Amino acid sequence: MDFLNHTSHRPWPLPSGPWLLYMEWHNxxxxxxxxxxxxxxxxxxxxxxxxxxxxxxxxxxxxxQMKKTRPRGVFSVPSVSDFLELNLRTYVSAEGKPGVFFFSLDAQSPLAVRGARMGFHLPYFDARMRWEIQNGRTRYLSTRTHTGATAGDFEAFYKPLSPLPRAAKGSLDHWLTERYCLYSADKQGRIYRCDIHHEPWPLQAVQVQEKHNTLGNLLGMQLMKAELAHYAACLPVVGWGLERVH
Structure with missing residues (x-):
């Protein structure tokens, strides 16, 4: 994992302790x-x-697509480690560290849903999901099935185009993607941060057709056609444990 030695692009140093979770984000x-x-x-x-x-x-x-997900020191098992995921997120900061905050994370893995809800205080939901290639385009389809959760459906077709230049600091592309922690809150309202690390995003232009999207219903919002879109083929990532934000 040579990417752990590449840290000059990070806004702050790597955590001092060992990483706990490895994963790969595909397509x-x-x-x-x-x-x-x-x-x-x-x-x-x-x-x-x-x-x-x-x-x-x-x-x-x-x-x-989440692939090769595994705790440190454990081999990945395709039937457990590989699954589809769909996130709705925004952009926040605490203690001077910019990161992301998730309103929902839909996944087709019941184990991942329950593990992340318990271990990371993240709003993961069960979903029925499908990913396929049709006429050279990816079709991504998701229907939330989690008991008691607000309904959330998504369907889109997309096709990656040419690679984009590395996002410049200060640009909107950089601001939206180059974030190295996530935040979550427990039922008592306590805030936690989880550091992550990866190489700079290998972004590509993408052609998108949004067919259906009700993920904003959770917030009482209707998300229309996206203002901006990016694609990335693959990015290895490591994550650390939670730390309390005071």
Whole structure:
């Protein structure tokens, strides 16, 4: 894992302790939607600051394939380690560290859903999901099935195009993607941070046809056509354990 030796692009040093989780994100699509910060701010837990870029907060829908997921020191098992995942996230900071905050994470793995809900205080939901290639385009389809959860469906077709230049610091592309931690909140409202590490995103332009998207229903919002989209073929990632944000 040579990428652990490449840290010059990070906004802060790697955590001092050993990483705990390895994973690979494959065939990943970013769909980005500008949102009025006053509309989104009430949905952000106390202790986190909603970040904006040129006056807008942003929501992102991120469908991808999770592969080779495993704890440190354990071999990956395809039937357990590989599954589809679909995220709805926004962009926040705490203690001077910018990161992401998830409103929902749909996954087709019941084990991943329950493990992440318990171990990372993340709003994971069971879903029925499918990924396939049709006429040279990826079709990604997801229907939330989690008992008691707000309904959330998604369907899109997408096709990667040419690679993009490395996102420049200060650009919207960089602001939306180059984030090296996630935040979560437990039922008592306590905030936690989980550091992650990876190489800079190998972004590509992408052609997208959004067919159906009700993930915003969770927030009382309707997400229309994305303002911006990116694609990434594969990115190895490691993650550390939770630390309390005070």
């Amino acid at each position: 990943l699509l970013f769909l980005h939607y500008p949102i009025d910060p006053e509309v989104l701010a009430p949905h952000i837990p106390e202790g986190l600051t909603l970040e904006t870029h040129h006056g807008f907060a942003w929501l992102s829908v991120v469908p991808f």
